[in-house]
Amino acid sequence: xxxxxxxxxxxxxxxxxxxxxxxxxxxxxxxxxxxxxxxxxxxxxxxxxxxxxxxxxxxxxxxxxxxxxxxxxxxxxxxxxxxxxxxxxxxxxxxxxxxxxxxxxxxxxxxxxxxxxxxxxxxxxxxxxxxxxxxxxxxxxxxxxxxxxxxxxxxxxxxxxxxxxxxxxxxxxxxxxxxxxxxxxxxxxxxxxxxxxxxxxxxxxxxxxxxxxxxxxxxxxxxxxxxxxxxxxxxxxxxxxxxxxxxxxxxxxxxxxxxxxxxxxxxxxxxxxxxxxxxxxxxxxxxxxxxxxxxxxxxxxxxxxxxxxxxxxxxxxxxx
Amino acid sequence: xxxxxxxxxxxxxxxxxxxxxxxxxxxxxxxxxxxxxxxxxxxxxxxxxxxxxxxxxxxxxxxxxxxxxxxxxxxxxxxxxxxxxxxxxxxxxxxxxxxxxxxxxxxxxxxxxxxxxxxxxxxxxxxxxxxxxxxxxxxxxxxxxxxxxxxxxxxxxxxxxxxxxxxxxxxxxxxxxxxxxxxxxxxxxxxxxxxxxxxxxxxxxxxxxxxxxxxxxxxxxxxxxxxxxxxxxxxxxxxxxxxxxxxxxxxxxxxxxxxxxxxxxxxxxxxxxxxxxxxxxxxxxxxxxxxxxxxxxxxxxxxxxxxxxxxxxxxxxxxx
Numbered sequence: 001x002x003x004x005x006x007x008x009x010x011x012x013x014x015x016x017x018x019x020x021x022x023x024x025x026x027x028x029x030x031x032x033x034x035x036x037x038x039x040x041x042x043x044x045x046x047x048x049x050x051x052x053x054x055x056x057x058x059x060x061x062x063x064x065x066x067x068x069x070x071x072x073x074x075x076x077x078x079x080x081x082x083x084x085x086x087x088x089x090x091x092x093x094x095x096x097x098x099x100x101x102x103x104x105x106x107x108x109x110x111x112x113x114x115x116x117x118x119x120x121x122x123x124x125x126x127x128x129x130x131x132x133x134x135x136x137x138x139x140x141x142x143x144x145x146x147x148x149x150x151x152x153x154x155x156x157x158x159x160x161x162x163x164x165x166x167x168x169x170x171x172x173x174x175x176x177x178x179x180x181x182x183x184x185x186x187x188x189x190x191x192x193x194x195x196x197x198x199x200x201x202x203x204x205x206x207x208x209x210x211x212x213x214x215x216x217x218x219x220x221x222x223x224x225x226x227x228x229x230x231x232x233x234x235x236x237x238x239x240x241x242x243x244x245x246x247x248x249x250x251x252x253x254x255x256x257x258x259x260x261x262x263x264x265x266x267x268x269x270x271x272x273x274x275x276x277x278x279x280x281x282x283x284x285x286x287x288x289x290x291x292x293x294x295x296x297x298x299x300x301x302x303x304x305x306x307x308x309x310x311x312x313x314x315x316x317x318x319x320x
Numbered sequence: 321x322x323x324x325x326x327x328x329x330x331x332x333x334x335x336x337x338x339x340x341x342x343x344x345x346x347x348x349x350x351x352x353x354x355x356x357x358x359x360x361x362x363x364x365x366x367x368x369x370x371x372x373x374x375x376x377x378x379x380x381x382x383x384x385x386x387x388x389x390x391x392x393x394x395x396x397x398x399x400x401x402x403x404x405x406x407x408x409x410x411x412x413x414x415x416x417x418x419x420x421x422x423x424x425x426x427x428x429x430x431x432x433x434x435x436x437x438x439x440x441x442x443x444x445x446x447x448x449x450x451x452x453x454x455x456x457x458x459x460x461x462x463x464x465x466x467x468x469x470x471x472x473x474x475x476x477x478x479x480x481x482x483x484x485x486x487x488x489x490x491x492x493x494x495x496x497x498x499x500x501x502x503x504x505x506x507x508x509x510x511x512x513x514x515x516x517x518x519x520x521x522x523x524x525x526x527x528x529x530x531x532x533x534x535x536x537x538x539x540x541x542x543x544x545x546x547x548x549x550x551x552x553x554x555x556x557x558x559x560x561x562x563x564x565x566x567x568x569x570x571x572x573x574x575x576x577x578x579x580x581x582x583x584x585x586x587x588x589x590x591x592x593x594x595x596x597x598x599x600x601x602x603x604x605x606x607x608x609x610x611x612x613x614x615x616x617x618x619x620x621x622x623x624x625x626x627x628x629x630x631x632x633x634x635x636x637x638x639x640x
Binding site for chain 2: 083094144145159161162166167168169170171172173174175176177178179180181182183184185189190191192193194195246247249250251253254255256257258283284285286287288289290320
């Protein structure tokens with residue numbers, strides 16, 4: 001039996017998921033409750049999806065179906081798609097446009113506190129939670145200066161520096177996807193030019209390959225084409241991997257990192273993505289503190305976001 | 321009379337300077353001792369310049385010329401050109417190639433401790449010291465998330481996040497000059513391409529203007545040409561200012577900043593440099609936490625590096 005529990009909530013553009021996570025970072029399998037989110041829902045429908053996921057977990061802690069002692073629960077950790085407003089506990093997820101400056105922390109507290117009065121509710125950006133999870137049970141264990149990255153439809157991330165999280169005053173630190181890449185000027189959703197996300201996300205990489213004459217339409221097809229030796233697909237992955245590496249080199253120059261752990265759907269497109277990222281960082285020959293940075297695949301299962309949200313509670317001493 | 325004193329040391333590519341700095345961040349004018357450094361000196365000659373500067377200060381604290389009570393001295397703060405090796409107390413200043421992995425902290429301790437046994441000796445990179453000085457008595461007072469920048473022959477800087485310094489595990493965090501700029505691919509000394517330093521330093525901006533047909537050769541001449549309305553000079557400053565702004569936008573996306581304070585000789589080329597930097601940051605319209613960043617001129621006199629080195633001692637509680 002677990003000695004202590006956190007209620008973990010992961011809130012993204014397509015789903016909300018809640019679960020109980022124990023003090024070792026294990027998600028209790030029977031405790032998962034998932035509901036859809038998305039652009040089709042109103043602000044109140046999104047809120048009801050969050051409440052439903054939480055109520056599913058709370059039903060396991062009290063009442064006729066209780067399976068765990070409610071007294072073991074130390075708090076609620078929420079990882080949410082950004083941008084967020086940390087001080088106010090509000091979120092404005094890019095992919096959920098009906099939620100702008102939405103009081104998410106209050107919604108969660110109002111749902112949990114009638115059952116578990118007064119327990120802490122901690123909100124951070126999803127990229128930060130994933131980084132905490134890599135640091136706790138993933139590929140960044142044993143390192144104190146870590147950048148977690150997700151390379152997928154978008155490119156996000158988070159920072160642990162000196163062994164503590166760096167949320168930034170607004171809660172939005174870690175947006176590695178909006179660090180610019182030399183030599184690229186692709187327009188980015190943020191308003192910038194040449195941001196990593198605009199160059200190397202899955203969809204942007206597929207678009208680039210299409211413009212060179214490749215005819216596929218998904219990251220999975222691109223992965224297959226690389227395996228088959230399609231020269232355009234191979235070059236597309238080289239272009240994305242070098243961009244990832246150049247963003248890492250900029251970030252490591254600025255904050256001095258030990259390790260970068262990369263996950264997300266498009267990170268699996270090919271091991272070549274990692275090789276080109278490493279090669280780009282290695283070009284910074286005069287800065288040994290940059291070239292020493294390890295670039296590794298995520299050590300997390302698909303549970304990373306929930307584990308990271310739980311780390312906000314179980315690893316609270318590291319959470320700034 | 322001061323209530324407490326720090327011995328401050330600033331070690332750069334052209335000079336070493338030592339002075340006493342009081343608990344309010346004031347450099348005691350009579351205490352300055354400056355000796356040249358440079359590529360013409362051997363490793364031992366550089367060491368002797370450092371010893372001479374320190375001995376000048378120590379002579380004011382004991383012996384026949386003592387002007388201050390040695391008991392007031394709380395420690396020695398050293399700001400040095402990087403890269404550095406924080407754990408080992410060693411430095412490899414790019415502009416002093418005979419010093420590679422040179423044991424600077426030991427040199428200073430061995431010179432100071434015979435007179436002031438056991439006092440702390442703290443070494444950090446110069447860009448970090450300048451940032452601490454801006455935070456203490458300069459343009460970043462009252463803010464807890466600060467990037468200091470120097471735009472000069474090179475481009476350097478440092479970070480204070482959450483009210484504490486971010487040295488990085490190796491001591492080299494803050495190298496904003498080696499964050500890449502979208503759309504630029506200029507080769508950089510570090511081995512990278514499109515780094516801010518390769519695009520927007522004083523010499524690189526002059527080179528660019530020369531390539532467009534401008535005939536001057538210094539930043540001062542470029543400043544005069546901007547004032548006179550020379551169209552190439554005006555465009556050269558726009559190019560440099562936008563690059564500075566784009567690097568700031570990347571940095572603010574990654575670490576979430578309140579204010580960036582910019583000093584260094586070339587930062588004075590024209591107020592247009594700041595206007596273009598602000599305009600480039602303002603283009604990141606979807607990220608309010610980025611566009612809110614204040615970009616201001618340094619609030620420090622030429623004493624900034626000494627004040628920042630002294631802050632390592634007087635503000636030790638903020639120094640990670």
